[in-house]
Amino acid sequence: MLGRTASSLFWMSRYHERAQNVARLLEVAYRGAMMSHRGQEHGTHWTFALTCSGCDSDFSEKYDELNIRNVTVFLMFSKENPVSVRNSLELARNNARAVRTGITAELWEAINTTWIEFIEVNPQTITQERLPDFLAWVNQRAHLFRGALLNTILRDDGYFFSQMGNFVERTDNTARILNTQYWALLPDSDIVDDGSMERYQWSAILRALSGRRSYRFAYPNARLKAFNIAEFLILRKEMPRSLAHCYNWIADTAEELAQFYSSREPSLDLAKEIASGLSEKQMREIYHDGLHDFLTEFIGKNNQFAQQLSKDYNFA
Amino acid sequence: MADDRTFFNEMLDDAGGARSPYSRLATWLEDKPANFLTKKSRDAEMVFRRLGITFAVYGAQEATERLIPFDPIPRIISASEWRRLSAGIDQRVRALNAFMHDIYHRQEILRAGRIPADLILQNEAFLPEMAGFTPARKVYAHIIGTDLVRVSENEFYVLEDNTRTPSGVSYMMENRETMMRLFPELFQTHRVAPVEQYPELLRRTLESVAPDPSKSAQTIVLLTPGIYNSAYFEHAFLADSMGVELVEGRDLFVDAGKVFMRTTREPEQVDVIYRRIDDAFLDPLTFNPDSMLGVPGLFDAYRAGNVTICNAPGTGIADDKAIYAYVPDIIEFYTGQKPILKNVPTWNCSRADDLAYVLDNLEKIVVKEVHGSGGYGMLIGPTASKREIAEFRKVLEATPSNYIAQPTLALSACPTHVASGVAPRHVDLRPFVLIGDQVRITPGGLTRVALKKGSLVVNSSQGGGTKDTWVLED
Structure with a gap:
């Protein structure tokens, strides 16, 4: 396989994951804005979506007012915002086009149809009333992409590289959301009133990571608690967006790749090191050493892994 | 206007009866409800868009990927017509390859005075770097798309030879797939020669010209x-x-x-490169130093005989518009036979007599840029306005050697689905030829159709569409 093909498969999946994550953040913000909360500042929810996706300063350079219209256009449709859903879908499709010969017809059609239908949407028509349906559509298309990939692609090197892109992005997204909101997850903030800002924040974090409902099953008393939420999203392997789950997947995939090529590369060792570091950790230690430092270091390691992978396999 | 002229209608004879290759299709068309073809066209368009069968339009800002309009009515060629055409194409592509071997070696044709030496040696498309080098099997152009037009029952003219990197073959194949999906019943009543073997034949052709054909597995790329190239889908x-x-x-x-x-x-050695980039971009060390598309050192590896490039660098000389006029001489010189397919009479504007004639007859003839392609930079006298002609005259007078001219041909017309129903529209034909250990011509090709009434420009960049092309078996 060409190094460039491996790279395109990696980025095709990565951008698709990113598109879905940003759309979900917008959904959480929209939901928050629909509900009233005591003591919250104007626009808190929109700021949440912008900060978590890392484009809050770009937004304030371009817009004066923080409102549903501006945030929707910026996060969904803007060509100037590098992480907008539009740009991610376009980049995902360009990468897929570059490896047309390496992906199945079903997968290509899923990606191509999403893009064709997306660009036909006039942003002006996505009003407040239509936004939830539109976001649900984006979400479904992303699931269709992943379903088509899992159901049709050969389990060879191409599959492994696409999985890497998916999970490197997913774990990065989880870590960034936690890191921008880490102050809400400090154990001090456990004693709070119902309906307070923290409770809203917790709920938003869980929703942004599709964990609001599964949290209830993971923690039988179902009470929202900073400690549990942090543990759920960082260390619990059964949570498909937790750092531990993602790195188990990445380490397994790196192992399969090594077997496929019959050669062990430095990226495999790095993935194993990160994965075992997570599985041996206790939430108490993380708090003790500092949640913010832990997350910042993790984001750095994840980047380092992605770079090592592209070096090991000659990504162009 | 071309409309006022008489043209050859491929389906209907002068009495309005269907010609024999079309007899079944004509009957089938008759009893279809009015919106039948409209619906089928829409189905086809959906398939094309979903599969991403698109081409890029240069200069267009937004929708940079467009569909080439697809006409659902097939163009039909009888078995005997095809035999004659393919014999003519076979003769022509062999002669052109022999011509290239000659001009890059002993240049007998120049010594014999059959072609003015300057026309070759001063030509931009002539690559001195190729002199003395002999590619595998002495084949230069391995893939050729010969552009033909029909003007009467038995008269086909060759318009262009396309010996560089002809495109369109994916449309030949996808159009056929689409037709089989849309109209399975037609394939039961017609014995249509298949085209699906083309990729396999292409691969065999490329393998046959590898530097060491005895190797058990050839690495071809x-x-x-x-992805931004207009023909990326086809690649x-x-x-x-x-x-x-x-x-x-x-x-x-x-x-x-x-x-x-x-x-x-580990890096993997490449034996054969089917390149779809132009000569100038192949190797920044030998050709255009600014090229980001090519591979530094590729040309030296090629001359060392370690890799085959298809088509060879320097094949542009065989489809240069200034050389075109000499192709009948080229055929006679290398094959000793009369050309089977006709050449369109051509005036070379670098010659004073020719230029004078062209300037006097601008409103009747077609003028083309020598190095132009895609229907840009040309004048079609009979359909141009007075102002367009006046403007073109100035350009032509300033740089006459950039132009050739030809009489306006009455292109044949085929039944085509249009807003008002079914009407004749002008077409051309590009069959695809492969040259390696043997010459292989796929029965069929790309039929391009000018969708505008009376128009003679079939290029997709100028609003032309395509049709499936059926060669019937005996």
Whole structure:
């Protein structure tokens, strides 16, 4: 396989994951804005979506007012915002086009149809009333992409590289959301009133990571608690967006790749090191050493892994 | 206007009866409800868009990927018509390859005075770097798309030879697939020669010209400029259906005179490159130093005989518009036979007599840029306005050697689905020829159709569409 093909498969999946994550953040913000909360500042929810996706300063350079219209256009449709859903879908499709010969017809059609239908949407028509349906559509298309990939692609090197892109992005997204909101997850903030800002924040974090409902099953008393939420999203392997789950997947995939090529590369060792570091950790230690430092270091390691992978396999 | 002229109607004879290749189709068309073809066209368009069978339009800002309009009514060629056409094409492509071998070696044709030496030696398309080098099997142009037009029952003219990197073959194949999906019943009543073998034949052709054909497995790649190229879909399609890697210049490198591709593991040596980028971009060390698309050192590896490039660099000389007029001489010179297919009479504007005639008859004739393609930079006298003609006259007078001129041909017309129903529209034909260990001509080709009433410009960049082309079997 060409190094460039491996790279395109990696980025095709990565951008698709990113598109879905940003759309979900917008959904959480929209939901928050629909509900009233005591003591919250104007626009808190929109700021949440912008900060978590890392484009809050770009937004304030371009817009004066923080409102549903501006945030929707910026996060969904803007060509100037590098992480907008539009740009991610376009980049995902360009990468897929570059490896047309390496992906199945079903997968290509899923990606191509999403893009064709997306660009036909006039942003002006996505009003407040239509936004939830539109976001649900984006979400479904992303699931269709992943379903088509899992159901049709050969389990060879191409599959492994696409999985890497998916999970490197997913774990990065989880870590960034936690890191921008880490102050809400400090154990001090456990004693709070119902309906307070923290409770809203917790709920938003869980929703942004599709964990609001599964949290209830993971923690039988179902009470929202900073400690549990942090543990759920960082260390619990059964949570498909937790750092531990993602790195188990990445380490397994790196192992399969090594077997496929019959050669062990430095990226495999790095993935194993990160994965075992997570599985041996206790939430108490993380708090003790500092949640913010832990997350910042993790984001750095994840980047380092992605770079090592592209070096090991000659990504162009 | 071309409309006022008489043209050959491929389906109907002068009495309005169906000609024999079309007899069944004509009956079938008759009893279809009015919106039947409209619905089928829409179905076809949906398939094309979903599959991403698109081409890029240069200069267009937004929708940079467009569909070429697809006409659902097939163009039909009888078995006997096809035999004559393919004999003519076979003769022509062999002669052109012999011509290239000659001008890059002993230049007998120049010594014999059959072609003015300056026309070759001063030509931009002539690559002195190719002199003295003999490619595998002495084949220069391995893939040729011969552009033909029909003007009467038995008269076909060759318009262009397209010996560089002809495109359109993916449309030949996808149009057929689409037709089989849309109208299965028609394939039961017609014995249509298949075209699906093309990728396999292409692969065999490429393997047959590898530097060491005895090797058990040849590594073949298709070299594309990338996803923004107008024919990218076709590059991906062909690589996929041949089962070879689709590479960009940056995926290849030259080491110790050999070409390798960068894989996720060890570099893999490449034997044959089917390139879909122009000569000038192949190798920044030998040709255009600014090229980002090519591979530094590729040309040296090629001359060292370690890799085959298809088509060979320098094949542009055989489809240069200034050389075109001499192709009948070229055929006679190398084959000793009369040309089977006709050449369109051509005035060479660099010659004073010719230029004078052209300037006097601008409103009647077609003037083309020598190095132009895609229907840009040309004048079609009979359909141009007075102002367009006046403006063109100035350009032509300033740089006459950039132009050739030809009489306006009455292109044949085929039944085509239009807003008002079914009406004749002008067409051309591009069959695809493969030249390696043998000459292989796929029965069929790309029929391009000018969708505007009376228009003679079939180029997709100028609003032309395509049709499936059926060659009937006996």
